[in-house]
Amino acid sequence: MKIGVIGGGQLGRMLALAGTPLGMSFAFLDPAPDACAAALGEHIRADYGDQDHLRQLADEVDLVTFEFESVPAETVAFLSQFVPVYPSAESLRIARDRWFEKSMFRELGIPTPTFANVLSQDDLDTAVAEIGLPAVLKTRTLGYDGKGQKVLRSQADVQDAFAELGSVPCILEGFVAFTGEVSLVAVRARDGQTRFYPLVHNTHENGILRLSVPSTDHPLQTMAEDYVGRVLEKLHYVGVLAFEFFEVDGGLKANEIAPRVHNSGHWSIEGAQCSQFENHLRAVTGLPLGSTAKVGESAMLNLIGEVPAPNRIIAIDDCHLHHYGKAFKAGRKVGHATLRCADRPALERAITAVQALIEPNRS
Amino acid sequence: MKIGVIGGGQLGRMLALAGTPLGMSFAFLDPAPDACAAALGEHIRADYGDQDHLRQLADEVDLVTFEFESVPAETVAFLSQFVPVYPSAESLRIARDRWFEKSMFRELGIPTPTFANVLSQDDLDTAVAEIGLPAVLKTRTLGYDGKGQKVLRSQADVQDAFAELGSVPCILEGFVAFTGEVSLVAVRARDGQTRFYPLVHNTHENGILRLSVPSTDHPLQTMAEDYVGRVLEKLHYVGVLAFEFFEVDGGLKANEIAPRVHNSGHWSIEGAQCSQFENHLRAVTGLPLGSTAKVGESAMLNLIGEVPAPNRIIAIDDCHLHHYGKAFKAGRKVGHATLRCADRPALERAITAVQALIEPNRS
Numbered sequence: 001m002k003i004g005v006i007g008g009g010q011l012g013r014m015l016a017l018a019g020t021p022l023g024m025s026f027a028f029l030d031p032a033p034d035a036c037a038a039a040l041g042e043h044i045r046a047d048y049g050d051q052d053h054l055r056q057l058a059d060e061v062d063l064v065t066f067e068f069e070s071v072p073a074e075t076v077a078f079l080s081q082f083v084p085v086y087p088s089a090e091s092l093r094i095a096r097d098r099w100f101e102k103s104m105f106r107e108l109g110i111p112t113p114t115f116a117n118v119l120s121q122d123d124l125d126t127a128v129a130e131i132g133l134p135a136v137l138k139t140r141t142l143g144y145d146g147k148g149q150k151v152l153r154s155q156a157d158v159q160d161a162f163a164e165l166g167s168v169p170c171i172l173e174g175f176v177a178f179t180g181e182v183s184l185v186a187v188r189a190r191d192g193q194t195r196f197y198p199l200v201h202n203t204h205e206n207g208i209l210r211l212s213v214p215s216t217d218h219p220l221q222t223m224a225e226d227y228v229g230r231v232l233e234k235l236h237y238v239g240v241l242a243f244e245f246f247e248v249d250g251g252l253k254a255n256e257i258a259p260r261v262h263n264s265g266h267w268s269i270e271g272a273q274c275s276q277f278e279n280h281l282r283a284v285t286g287l288p289l290g291s292t293a294k295v296g297e298s299a300m301l302n303l304i305g306e307v308p309a310p311n312r313i314i315a316i317d318d319c320h321l322h323h324y325g326k327a328f329k330a331g332r333k334v335g336h337a338t339l340r341c342a343d344r345p346a347l348e349r350a351i352t353a354v355q356a357l358i359e360p361n362r363s
Numbered sequence: 364m365k366i367g368v369i370g371g372g373q374l375g376r377m378l379a380l381a382g383t384p385l386g387m388s389f390a391f392l393d394p395a396p397d398a399c400a401a402a403l404g405e406h407i408r409a410d411y412g413d414q415d416h417l418r419q420l421a422d423e424v425d426l427v428t429f430e431f432e433s434v435p436a437e438t439v440a441f442l443s444q445f446v447p448v449y450p451s452a453e454s455l456r457i458a459r460d461r462w463f464e465k466s467m468f469r470e471l472g473i474p475t476p477t478f479a480n481v482l483s484q485d486d487l488d489t490a491v492a493e494i495g496l497p498a499v500l501k502t503r504t505l506g507y508d509g510k511g512q513k514v515l516r517s518q519a520d521v522q523d524a525f526a527e528l529g530s531v532p533c534i535l536e537g538f539v540a541f542t543g544e545v546s547l548v549a550v551r552a553r554d555g556q557t558r559f560y561p562l563v564h565n566t567h568e569n570g571i572l573r574l575s576v577p578s579t580d581h582p583l584q585t586m587a588e589d590y591v592g593r594v595l596e597k598l599h600y601v602g603v604l605a606f607e608f609f610e611v612d613g614g615l616k617a618n619e620i621a622p623r624v625h626n627s628g629h630w631s632i633e634g635a636q637c638s639q640f641e642n643h644l645r646a647v648t649g650l651p652l653g654s655t656a657k658v659g660e661s662a663m664l665n666l667i668g669e670v671p672a673p674n675r676i677i678a679i680d681d682c683h684l685h686h687y688g689k690a691f692k693a694g695r696k697v698g699h700a701t702l703r704c705a706d707r708p709a710l711e712r713a714i715t716a717v718q719a720l721i722e723p724n725r726s
Contacts, residue, residue: 017380022673023686023698025402039388040403273681273703288678295658295703310385315651318636323386335386340636340658 004061008035010324011067016040018277036325058082086284095259112254114174121162127172134175178246185265187279240280271298303335367424371398373687374430379403381640399688421445449647458622475617477537484525490535497538541609547587548628550642603643634661666698
C-alpha cells in the first residue's frame with residue numbers, strides 16, 4: 001500500500017519510519033528541496049496548489065493524509081475527487097481555523113476560554129471591551145509555535161494590534177490563568193473504534209514545546225477523553241487527532257486541536273506499545289488500532305535550533321535520539337529525544353541529564 | 364554521516380530504520396533490482412566484485428558495513444583501501460568459513476562439536492572413521508538457513524556426499540544431541556566496550572529459524588558471555604556479532620558465529636532498550652553503546668513465504684509487524700512479528716495467536 005503525504009517534514013519522516021515495517025511505501029508532496037522525509041520515500045517537489053502534481057500524487061497512491069493542517073481547502077477538495085483523503089476536508093476546515101474550532105467546542109459543550117471573532121480593529125476594540133484584558137489576539141489560521149499571536153495587556157497593546165498581525169481574520173481569547181498545559185492524543189479508526197493515549201503534561205517556552213511527559217492515572221483523563229470523543233464523533237474523524245487543554249481550577253479548558261500526529265505524542269515511539277505514527281497509519285488504512293498503553297515511564301524533549309553531539313546525548317541511559325535530518329536554525333525543531341525508563345526517579349534523572357546538554361544551546 | 368552497506372536485504376532495511384533517527388543516511392550496494400532496503404536509501408545496483416561501483420560507494424560514504432558475511436574477501440580488501448570497514452576483513456575471513464571459525468573456537472578453549480576439514484571424498488571417509496555417525500557435512504562457506512549441509516546417518520549417506528555438496532571445501536561435524544539452541548547477540552564498540560543481549564532460545568524447522576524468545580536470568584548467560592567475549596577480543600571486533608550455541612548437558616557447545624546483525628536479535632527492536640540494529644550502528648560509527656536490557660517479555664516469530672493479512676496479525680495485542688517489502692516465495696523470510704508483553708503468560712498467549720495465523724501458511 002502506498003501512502004501519499006502532503007508535507008515532507010519530520011512528521012512525514014516519522015510516519016514513514018512507522019509505516020515501512022507495515023509494508024507501506026510513501027510519497028511526499030512538498031515544495032522544499034530539502035524536505036527531510038524525502039530520504040524515506042518519493043519526493044514530489046511541488047507547491048500545495050499545483051494540480052498537475054497533486055493529480056500525479058493521487059494517481060500513484062492508495063490514499064492521502066497530511067502532516068500539517070494549513071493545507072489549502074482547494075488542495076483537499078481537488079485530491080478528494082481522485083483518492084480517499086484522511087482526515088476529511090471538513091475536519092481540516094474546522095481544525096485550521098481557530099474561529100470554527102472554538103465555535104465547535106462551544107457547540108459541543110466543551111469549556112474553552114471566552115473568545116470573539118475579530119475581522120477588523122473595530123471588532124477588536126469591541127471584543128476587548130467585552131472580554132477584558134489581558135487577552136490574546138491570534139490569527140484564525142496559520143499560527144504555530146507561538147507565531148501569529150500577540151498578548152494584549154494594556155490598551156496600548158490593543159491599538160494597531162489587528163494591523164500588527166497582518167489585518168487578517170483573528171480571534172480574541174480571554175486570558176486563562178492556567179496551572180498546566182496538557183494534551184490528549186487520540187486515534188479513531190474508519191469503523192469508529194477510538195483509542196486514547198494517556199494525558200501528557202507539556203511545557204512550552206516562548207510558544208514552543210520543550211518537554212512532554214505522559215501521565216499515569218491522571219485525574220482528568222476521563223474528562224479529557226469525553227471532550228475529545230465528542231469532537232471525534234462530530235467530525236466522523238479518521239486518524240490521529242491531538243487536543244491541547246489548559247488545566248484550570250481542577251478542570252480543563254480547550255485550547256486547540258491538531259488534525260494530525262502531534263509533537264506532544266512523539267514520546268509514544270518508544271513510550272507506548274503502538275506509536276501515534278503507526279496508529280495514524282493503521283486508522284487511515286483501515287487496519288485495527290494498536291494499544292496506546294505506556295511502556296515504562298517516558299518523556300520527550302524537543303531539540304530546538306540544533307542537535308547536541310550524538311555521542312553525548314545517546315550516552316545518557318535509556319535516551320533515544322530522533323534527528324530530523326534538517327538544517328540547524330535558531331528556533332527550529334530539528335530533533336527530539338525520548339527517554340524511556342523503568343520508573344519515575346530514573347526518568348527525572350534522565351530529564352535533568354538531557355536538559356543539561358540542551359540548555360546551553362537554547363535559541 | 365552516511366553509511367555504506369554491502370547488501371540491501373531486510374537486514375540493511377532494518378539498519379536504515381534504526382539509523383535514520385540518529386541522523387544517518389544510507390547507500391546499499393546490491394545487484395538485486397528489487398533490494399528491499401532501497402526504499403530507505405541510495406541503491407547502487409552492482410555486483411559485489413564490481414570495483415567501479417565499490418569505489419563509488421567508498422567515495423560517497425563515511426564507512427562501510429555488511430549485512431551478510433559471504434562478501435568476497437577481495438571486495439573487503441578493495442574497500443578497505445579507501446574507507447573504514449567494520450567489522451574488519453579478518454573478522455569476515457574467519458566468520459565466513461566454518462573451518463577457520465571452528466579452529467578459532469578450539470584455539471580459544473570454547474567447546475564445539477568435533478570437526479574435521481574435508482577437501483575430498485577421501486578426507487570425508489577418514490573423518491567419518493574418526494568422528495563416527497551420525498555427523499553433519501557442511502560446506503565451509505556460503506551455507507545458510509540449512510542450505511549447504513547434509514546429515515550423514517549411514518555409510519550409504521557418506522558415499523558421494525562430498526560431490527553432492529558440490530565438491531567444495533567442507534567440514535564434517537560430529538552430531539550433537541542438544542537439548543536446545545540458544546544464541547547470544549553481542550556488540551563491541553571501537554574502544555572495546557562490550558555489551559551482551561540476554562540469551563535467546565531459538566526454534567528452527569528445516570534449518571530455518573521460526574521462533575526466538577529472549578530469556579531472563581538464563582543460567583548459562585555468564586558462560587555464553589565468557590565465550591563470546593573471547594571471540595570479540597581475539598578479532599578486535601567492532602559491531603554486532605551473533606553467536607549460536609547448542610545446549611548440551613547443562614553446558615554450551617559453539618555452533619557458529621555471524622559477524623552481523625542476526626535474525627535471532629530481531630526481537631530487540633521492540634523488546635530491548637536499544638535494538639541490535641541501533642547498537643551495530645553506534646558501534647561502527649564510534650558512538651557509545653546503548654542498553655541491551657529487555658523491555659517487557661518478548662518473542663520474535665519469522666514470517667516465511669508470505670506475510671499473513673496485516674489486519675489479522677496486527678489485531679493481536681502487542682504484536683508488531685515487520686514486513687520486509689520482499690516478493691513472497693516459499694521458504695523465503697519475508698517478515699517477522701515481534702510480541703512485547705507485560706508478562707510471560709500474556710506472551711505465551713500471543714505466541715499461540717500468531718502461530719495460529721502462520722501455521723496454515725507454512726511452506
